[in-house]
Amino acid sequence: MNLTYIKKLFYILFGSMTLGLAILGIFLPILPTTPFLLVSAFFYLRSSKRLYHWLINHKVFGKYIHDYIKYKAIPVKTKISAIVILWLSMIISIIIVPHIYLKVMLTLIATVVTIYLLTLKTVPQQTAIEES
Secondary structure, three states, X not given: OOHHHHHHXXXXXXXXXXXXXXXXXXXXXXXOHHHHHHHHHHHHHOOOHHHHHHHHOOXXXXXXXXXXXXXXXXXXXXXXXXXXXXXXXXXXXXXXXXXXXXXXHHHHHHHHHHHHHHHOEEOXXXXXXXXX
16 A cells, blocks of 8 residues: 555545534534534545535535635524524533533533524625525
């Protein structure tokens, strides 16, 4: 095996792992979806043109990557739903968790993630309509 082949396999493996984390991020508000998709695109671009094109043209994942690369932003609907789901899941977790330290930590995590989401730019509404 040559070094180029091993490097390609390494990139495909890490691209697939970060894609898995991105998929989890759709359902778990603690994990950010877009950064993991961008890392997946980075690894796939350097290892497999087929996987890269599949990812950026995917009906769900491609929109995340396109919006972030083109506008450095996310749609307002995504921003609102992420914050609502984040806080709903955190409130449920805070109620269930018996330890005050964990409750404080969950609240801090939710607050930091909310601040991060609010500081992201929002995809221009007119552009989002035109491209739909």
